[in-house]
Amino acid sequence: MNFNLTEDQQLIRETIRDFAETEVWPGAAERDRESRFPREILAKLAELGFMGCLVPEVLGGSGIDSISYAITIEELARVDAALAVTVAVHNSVACFPIRKWGTEEQKKKYLPDMAAGQVLGAFALTEPQAGSDAANQKTRAVRRGDHYVLDGVKAWCTNAPEAGVIIVMAVTDPTRGAKGISAFIVEKDTPGCTIGTIEDKMGLRSSKTSELVLEDCAVPAENLLGPEGAGLKVALSVLGASRTGIGAQSVGIAQGAYEEALKYAKMREAFGKTIAEFQAIQFMLADMATRIEAARLLVYLAAFREDEGETRLARYSSMAKLFASEMANEVTGQAVQIHGGYGFSREYPVERYYRDARVTTIYEGTSEIQRIVIARDLLRE
Ligand SMILES: Cc1cc2nc3c(=O)[nH]c(=O)nc-3n(C[C@H](O)[C@H](O)[C@H](O)COP(=O)(O)OP(=O)(O)OC[C@H]3O[C@@H](n4cnc5c(N)ncnc54)[C@H](O)[C@@H]3O)c2cc1C
The missing domain is CATH 2.40.110.10 (Butyryl-CoA Dehydrogenase, subunit A, domain 2)
Structure with a gap:
């Protein structure tokens, strides 16, 4: 078993993280406040190939593997979960069904423009x-x-x-x-x-x-x-794969909130020391980091299984989505807790992460539905 990313996957992580930090993060809070759709950012993402992640290269896409795709969504969500879901829906439940179920004519007609970011x-x-x-x-x-x-x-x-x-x-x-x-x-x-x-x-x-x-x-x-x-069947087969993407989005949101909490804990002082020196805060940070890592492994496992051609993928993508989304809700709540009253203020990003995490246990199938999917698969054995 090898837990290392391939060189290509590492390069994708570096590219998308750099883009997210320089192009996405600076305006994320303002776009959230103004409910402003990030058209200009989508155009730049398209230039880098991220609007055609799951479209084969012959049709103008980048055709990256599922782990690279999960990394893409995770890194975008780490700074802006709204952008991440825009990109995830476009790639995994709009482009992907055409790639998987479309005729040659349909693929040629729609996928090149979608991969180029001209059509969302x-x-x-x-x-x-x-x-x-x-x-x-x-x-x-x-x-x-x-x-x-x-x-x-x-x-x-x-x-x-x-x-x-x-x-x-x-x-x-x-x-x-x-x-x-x-x-x-x-x-x-x-x-x-x-x-x-x-x-x-x-x-x-x-x-x-x-x-x-x-x-x-x-x-x-x-x-x-x-x-x-x-x-x-078309819809459920597509959701069976794309739920891994929502798991990745959840990991990204939690990671972003955790990093903000860690930074704040080292800076905020109470009773003459930084709050990071209190064991109660340290334990919260330890639990947050552990849960994020566990969810990330589950998301990458589901993505790996997809690339290996797993026939009962729904079990793994539902597990990844269920665990990661519930984790993201807990971790963003803890990040707010570590910020004390300031976590309740729009001045700090954790408030946005907390609100953005909430929907991850609801869309693309609620947690209750994920449990039904997993249990049904277990009982089939
Ligand atoms: C921000 C956002 C974006 C979305 N984007 C899309 C999109 O792009 N395309 C799209 O098609 N849909 C989209 N959805 C819809 C989303 O997938 C649904 O909201 C979700 O599947 C839940 O359906 P519902 O809201 O009707 O809740 P309901 O189905 O009414 O569920 C209400 C509650 O009952 C529970 N429940 C229902 N049935 C059972 C059961 N059998 N056993 C136990 N509990 C049960 C649910 O878990 C939930 O807690 C989006 C939703 C949101 C909030």
């Missing part, structure tokens, strides 16, 4: 009544000649307000339940496709999340992604 991707599975119960879809897609006509409302669609291409799940055959759902590549400027309410979120405020309203929206039949009726 989004993924619309959730509906107002269909979150954890994802199969309970109401959005309909009715075949009319050489088009499918989509009607319905998708909820909580990350990137949608800024996206050009959205992977949309809709019911093509209501008599077949989960097997009657199909996936579509929807271009956002298609007539009948509009953005509804933009969510006013607790955290990740510079990422954009909204409703997607589909009214008489005619999508060409050739934009069906995967076979008709395989839409839930």
